Amino acid sequence: MTRAQSKPCIEADDLRARVHFCADTGQIWLHEHRMLLVHAEAQSSLRKELIDTLGMTRARGLLLRMGYASGVRDAELVRTRMPELSETDAFMTGPQLHSLEGIVGVIPLRVEVDRAAGRFHCEFRWINSWEGQSHRRHFGKHHEPVCWTQIGYACGYSSAFMGRSILYKEVECAGMGDESCRIVGKPIEEWGDADEHMRYFAPDPIVDQLIDLQTQVVQLRSTIAEKENLPADMIGNSPGFRQALELLKQAAGGQITVLLLGETGVGKELFARALHEMSSRRDKPLVAINCAAIPHDLVESELFGVEKGAYTGAQVSRAGRFERADGGTLFLDEIGDLPLTAQSKLLRVLQEGEVERLGDDKVRKINVRLVAATNAGLAQLVKEGRFRADLYYRLNAFQINIPALRERRDDISPLAKHFLEKYAAINGKKLLGFTDKAKKALVGYAWPGNIRELQNTVERGVILAPNGGRVEIDHLFLSRVEEGAEELGLAPDGKLDLGGSKPARALCDAVCGGEMTLDELEAMLLEAAMDRARGNLSSAARMLGLTRPQLAYRLKRLHEDEVGDEA
Template identity: 45%
Template sequence: MSGHRPGGRRGHAAAAAASERDIAPGAARRSGGIDPAMREELHFSPDDGHIFLYGQRMLLFHAASMATLRRELIERLGGAAAREILTRLGYQQGFEDGVRIRETNRDRPVEDLLGMGPRLREMEGFVLNHPIDAMVCDGDRGAFWGDYFWSSSFEAQAQLDHAGLSGEPACWIMVGYANGYCTAVTGMPILWRELECTAMGHSRCRVVGRALSDWRNFDEEDTGFVQLEAAPPGRVAGADRTGVLDNFIGASAGFKATVDLVRRVAPTDATVLFLGESGVGKERFARALHGMSARADKPFIAVNCAAIPEALVEAELFGVEKGAYTGADRSRPGRFERADGGVLFLDEIASLPAPAQGKLLRVLQEREIERVGDVRVRKVDVRIIAAANQDLRAEVAEKRFRADLFYRLNVYPVSIPPLRDRREDIPLLVSLFTQRFASRLGKRIAGFTRRAHRALWFYDWPGNVRELENLIERAVILCDEGAPIDVRHLFRGGETLNFTVFNLDKDGALAAAGGAGAMSPQPAKGRLAEAVLEDFQSFEALEADLLSLAMERNGGNVSAAARLLKMGRGQFEYRLKKHRGAAPGGTRGRAQPGRPG
């Protein structure tokens, strides 16, 4: 581990003093109880069977049942796999809480928001927090520090009850939660490590958190929950994993679902069809699949079907014999022959012309090809992986793509979600790309400014992961040595941000930040407030009108209306139900859903 932030010695002195005594539940507690703003976000609705916290539906879950589930995961899957699953579960819980805390408390300092995470977990009954060094974040320098004791750990007690003393820390869900929550609040990847645990015989649990980039030494188990499987089935132990793991990092449910599908199909020879927008990483997933398969030491041949002139498609795929046409002065194999024994990746498969589609179908059925201008049949052993950024079913309906070929390719479809639908992966990818390009250019980057983190979070990413990678490379090139990356370094290529980043101008007034490409015009806060006050009745009436208008614009779709107002569906439904029961006076009477979302 690298050196500590200023003040770290005080934290270690406090830790040493505290280690001389056991921490009893309730000791060294902060004064003031639960933050009133947090209490207002907790709603019980037993008549509907709902509990909401920050707009999320919650469950009161029996601790004994959770302990049983934990034990069965360990017994059935092994400790390493169970740890990865439970840590990822905690990460997703923490990240979702962090996003909602940040969005509902935009005017509060980051340190306040960080302090709300431990209180939330205490409310949920997982652990009791005792800060040794309370969390501190310097976003402009990419610095983060936190040092805590935990007592009354549910997970540690579950481990002791299940198997007695352990050889490793046991608070997996809590560590994952701390990672996810702090990453969401700060906008940069944070890694917490449990250094002591009561499940190991210590008098209390102790965790230390730092920015991921500041940890010099950590176990692979600490970050395995955000990475693709390290040792694919069937691969030789110790084999090079660089190509398999390259760029594969994420903790979102969408990312992990895709990875799980890839891992399951990799050992087979089934045809795989990757579906997703341009830039989501279809070829990278295809290469990872190949690297995890029994054909990993055989060729991987990629062909972009849209980049081949129509007249040359058949020659490129199936090969050509000398003299087959003017200019064919020698025989040469096609992509199928070059991929023999390995994998042929057909990207943008929807671009294949109709004649080539028919011949491709025959190859898939018969496993044999004929070169252009030849009469000899050649057997080929090729696994097909295809990819499309269009809706192939719609292409079939429009008669632009053969239905029989579609069904032949659609054996094992894998949809890759766009980056905007897995935003919790953005901080991890940003860290990965920044380290890569900074190392490549020999440049030291001091993190990202808070404005840059906010811009990265709210941008729509039409170019997905590929666009993010390109923007980070651009920013590292433009950023000064030892300085943090700012908005002006990222968005200089005409990108449109869907929110305004404000700076202070030379007169001390708020002004939109310059150098950030094309920004969507937004009304100034003062003018917007004035317009609202001109026809203001009450906050309740204003909220009811916003809810109703959002429902109107989205045809009664609750989920879409909630997204329009930047709210969770549960939070939106709770407020909608509240206004339905109100008297009609003072509202437009539109807060009735047209259909379920």
């Protein structure tokens, strides 16, 4: 198909509607990709400095590759978001985006696009090229075309759209003194001198050296991780995580009982496994048991073992977890849920280093290191009479607090990237990562379920994301995460659309206008926090900036009011 004139292939309003300005957060979005509004003069100065610093040839390659990457990102948007268009119209969205982004005005002269047949031949005229004008202003007329970033964009966009390498040449250029610029694009095999141009797309020697250094750093980090024997999922550099990890390393060299504290899902079992692997017991078993998952009448037989005939159903003798962990490490998760009878026997085992199976009078010596974990306040359970004080003091010899994920925001992105790579490999997918908006949502979410919730969320995103694409916000969350700031779009005339009211302002208007009382608003907030925390009172209190007793009091008062209304 050949076009001799510019024809709007997608409604301009539709493209502009995909651009959003978020005044509160200082972000601009083109659909889910974050954009920057940069001064042309500042960009021009940066371009000049690159040329002055790196030289014309090296700067040309760098700018070409920058443009290429930008073109690829725009092609992703077109291919995933505009399936209702014809092939040619969908392709022409790229030139329109190039114009909308303020790079250059694009006039199509010839457009032949056929992905199925592999045919491609395009010719465009560029007007008001910022790059051509900038180069001529700083360096005068050049003997070669100079719109390198723009050519890189055209090559990247067309190559990604077609699924094959497309090369554009600038046959006329404003930087050479021509009135405007003109480019021609064809598959690289149709150009006789493609190699001369394609060499600029290859990584620069300096970049190669940096990559080599980066690889060496990764290898060194891997070596350090191997020496530390850390599980692959233990990733983080936040102060709270590093402090907990440092305490773990200090405890690993001895035999002291360790108590791991933290909310559900923070990775207490990972810490226990890391402690075992860093200790001298690494060649012996690590046995883990969740005390909350075992019926109370079976806890003692699971921990200490049972002899045949000890009770109805005990048809064979069986070693307990302590015996199975002999010489190694026993990890008791959710130890606060142990019944009192089991607590007294556990204390004796820890003090004497020996165990008796149920229904047996034989004493068996054991050598076990105990690691316990809980998300409940054991000190409070002691006050309530639900946990033995002497056992608590025995377990609390070396305490490690593992921070919640919301307290280590800097670790969310590397953890999410690790889980994406892990589950992409498991599901046999090749993904390009997260969209900018998905990254923002991941970091901004409260994660009441901590790392376990993050892991499950990313796994769902990987499954839902299209192969070869990016994980979007809708792939991660079943319902939209609150953005926290209003976004302003572009009106049909290209100006900012300032219409619409902020959700917070609307809520204030509802209360002040008598549509909702302050008590109703408080009840709505309390219920929302409890829903988001999945009924966990402590987590909900933290979300609202309250103490646990304060939230419990407000919920009790709310319940009493509801009962009173019903009466």
